[in-house]
Amino acid sequence: MLLSLFVSLADAHAFGQIVSGRITDQDDGSPIPGVNIVKKGSTLGTVSDVNGHYQIELDPADKNILVFSFLGYVTQEVDVGKRTIVDVALSADVQQLQEVVVTGLASQLQGRVAGVSVVTRGRKKQQYQPVSQESYAKIEESGFQKVTKKPLSTFSVDVDGASYSNMRRYIESGSLPPKDAVRVEEMINYFDYDYAQPEGETPFSVNYELSSCPWNKKNLLLHVGLQGRKIEMDQLPPSNIVFLIDVSGSMSDPDKLPLLKSSLRLLVQHLRPVDRVAMVVYAGSSGLVLPSTDGNRKDVILAALDKLSAGGSTAGGEGLKLAYKVAARNFIEEGNNRIVLATDGDFNVGLQSNDEMEQLIEEERKRGISISVLGFGRGNIKDDKMEIIADKGNGNYSYIDNLLEAQKVLVSEFGGTFFTIAKDVKFQLEFNPVHVTEYRLIGYENRILDDEDFDNDKKDAGEIGAGHSVTALYEIVPAGKKGTASGLKYQNSQPSEVALTSNDLVTLKLRYKKPDGFRSQLVELVVKDEPVALEATSANFRFSASVAQFGMLLRDSDKRGSATWESTYDLAVNARSDDPKGYRAEMIRLVETASLLDTPLDN
Numbered sequence: 001m002l003l004s005l006f007v008s009l010a011d012a013h014a015f016g017q018i019v020s021g022r023i024t025d026q027d028d029g030s031p032i033p034g035v036n037i038v039k040k041g042s043t044l045g046t047v048s049d050v051n052g053h054y055q056i057e058l059d060p061a062d063k064n065i066l067v068f069s070f071l072g073y074v075t076q077e078v079d080v081g082k083r084t085i086v087d088v089a090l091s092a093d094v095q096q097l098q099e100v101v102v103t104g105l106a107s108q109l110q111g112r113v114a115g116v117s118v119v120t121r122g123r124k125k126q127q128y129q130p131v132s133q134e135s136y137a138k139i140e141e142s143g144f145q146k147v148t149k150k151p152l153s154t155f156s157v158d159v160d161g162a163s164y165s166n167m168r169r170y171i172e173s174g175s176l177p178p179k180d181a182v183r184v185e186e187m188i189n190y191f192d193y194d195y196a197q198p199e200g201e202t203p204f205s206v207n208y209e210l211s212s213c214p215w216n217k218k219n220l221l222l223h224v225g226l227q228g229r230k231i232e233m234d235q236l237p238p239s240n241i242v243f244l245i246d247v248s249g250s251m252s253d254p255d256k257l258p259l260l261k262s263s264l265r266l267l268v269q270h271l272r273p274v275d276r277v278a279m280v281v282y283a284g285s286s287g288l289v290l291p292s293t294d295g296n297r298k299d300v301i302l303a304a305l306d307k308l309s310a311g312g313s314t315a316g317g318e319g320l321k322l323a324y325k326v327a328a329r330n331f332i333e334e335g336n337n338r339i340v341l342a343t344d345g346d347f348n349v350g351l352q353s354n355d356e357m358e359q360l361i362e363e364e365r366k367r368g369i370s371i372s373v374l375g376f377g378r379g380n381i382k383d384d385k386m387e388i389i390a391d392k393g394n395g396n397y398s399y400i401d402n403l404l405e406a407q408k409v410l411v412s413e414f415g416g417t418f419f420t421i422a423k424d425v426k427f428q429l430e431f432n433p434v435h436v437t438e439y440r441l442i443g444y445e446n447r448i449l450d451d452e453d454f455d456n457d458k459k460d461a462g463e464i465g466a467g468h469s470v471t472a473l474y475e476i477v478p479a480g481k482k483g484t485a486s487g488l489k490y491q492n493s494q495p496s497e498v499a500l501t502s503n504d505l506v507t508l509k510l511r512y513k514k515p516d517g518f519r520s521q522l523v524e525l526v527v528k529d530e531p532v533a534l535e536a537t538s539a540n541f542r543f544s545a546s547v548a549q550f551g552m553l554l555r556d557s558d559k560r561g562s563a564t565w566e567s568t569y570d571l572a573v574n575a576r577s578d579d580p581k582g583y584r585a586e587m588i589r590l591v592e593t594a595s596l597l598d599t600p601l602d603n
Contacts (some may be wrong), residue, residue, distance in 0.1 A: 185443030282319025345382030
């Protein structure tokens with residue numbers, strides 16, 4: 001028996017040479033996450049995790065040279081030989097960082113015109129060759145609202161994180177993102193916050209803090225956070241998932257279909273026997289390449305995934321229709337029935353208009369089939385269309401720029417990404433005019449609802465997934481003028497007795513439905529006018545404020561007040577707190593890089 005075990009182990013390791021190690025900064029020894037590790041002359045590769053660790057399987061019969069590359073560091077090639085442990089220390093590339101700054105400035109100052117040449121410090125930098133086929137919905141930043149004229153603020157929750165990872169891709173590529181690519185609420189909600197778990201039947205807890213506003217000390221900042229109930233993987237309902245994969249010609253780049261396949265491999269590895277997976281592809285036409293298959297048949301699912309290749313035009317509409325048919329055919333009662341659309345968003349054949357897609361997706365949503373969207377690649381992103389699909393389909397929209405992001409979205413946050421615990425979640429805040437003159441909701445511009453929509457259960461709104469948190473920030477101008485309004489708690493022709501005699505700052509209402517429900521439930525609480533000093537607030541409050549500042553700086557917002565790159569950096573560093581996966585540390589590095597990209601050119 002021992003001999004058989006020895007032989008089986010020997011056979012298991014004969015397949016490949018497992019090479020692992022840790023990548024650090026040569027100067028200070030700190031780990032470097034997100035380093036690209038590629039076998040030279042091939043597409044085989046991986047990335048380092050938040051602690052700088054990596055692992056890759058190689059063919060020992062080959063001459064294996066690994067190439068380690070990361071923005072701002074000198075690329076290093078290592079001949080692995082027969083080694084299984086390869087640690088690498090990368091040195092900073094000062095010249096490359098200067099190139100990044102100049103390239104980014106070229107894109108901003110020259111309006112992204114191809115063939116820009118920049119001369120600085122007496123040296124001519126390489127030409128900037130931009131692409132401009134990406135599309136983003138126009139964002140008109142919300143301004144301050146007078147409480148006497150608009151005492152109610154109503155909006156739908158948003159837990160998408162696509163804007164943050166897309167912004168990161170821009171900065172790591174050497175340029176600041178377009179303003180309309182920066183959705184501040186998505187940046188804030190990219191991060192987890194240390195909120196209390198819910199108690200009782202309500203599927204989320206409600207948390208709030210009030211303090212001075214970091215970028216405008218005369219104003220207050222109200223932080224409101226919801227925390228969805230966490231559910232262990234083995235307790236989640238069974239899934240009926242249909243991968244809808246774009247294999248059109250535009251998906252041939254390494255950061256599109258190849259990254260897509262690597263990302264979905266991560267998800268497949270965590271499927272359970274009770275889960276089912278089908279696979280639909282679309283290009284010049286659409287087709288079913290994998291019928292619905294049990295989750296424990298991972299070899300069959302991965303084999304179908306590995307065979308995919310890019311080519312042809314994009315029959316996105318036909319692909320959607322087929323995916324919905326497959327999902328309906330394998331529908332699981334009280335399960336998670338969901339399409340996962342993976343694409344660069346270029347729907348140029350079939351259902352071309354947003355209205356057509358919305359109608360199809362809304363009809364299927366009512367039948368209990370949701371859709372989540374994974375965006376890939378650069379240069380051709382149709383962010384506006386992908387956001388609409390996810391919003392209308394009761395799903396999430398994520399942008400995958402590397403394998404670490406795929407790990408976050410598809411594995412670490414599996415429940416939050418794919419399992420809804422509360423749908424049609426709406427906020428409505430009523431401000432007391434005795435204590436508040438004006439207010440401004442930060443972000444959520446494309447999630448604003450009419451006040452009457454709050455009580456309308458037919459109005460669609462956002463979803464919260466298992467373990468997900470939702471955070472919203474309000475900047476408040478305190479001490480107000482008396483005004484006129486009607487039918488309100490705090491004011492009629494004059495402020496009401498409640499407004500005058502209470503210390504209420506705002507009444508916060510939430511409505512939500514159970515995942516299979518049609519009638520909403522109401523949650524209501526009152527926030528008192530009792531701000532605490534900024535130094536006494538939680539790391540949640542201060543870090544979310546730093547992310548908001550970061551977003552406003554990227555948007556060059558006229559509401560950014562005294563916010564600077566330095567103050568944003570300091571605020572984030574002091575609120576980093578417990579950061580086991582390194583996401584907050586990564587944002588701090590992005591703030592540093594963005595500040596370099598925003599540095600004026602020398603005369």
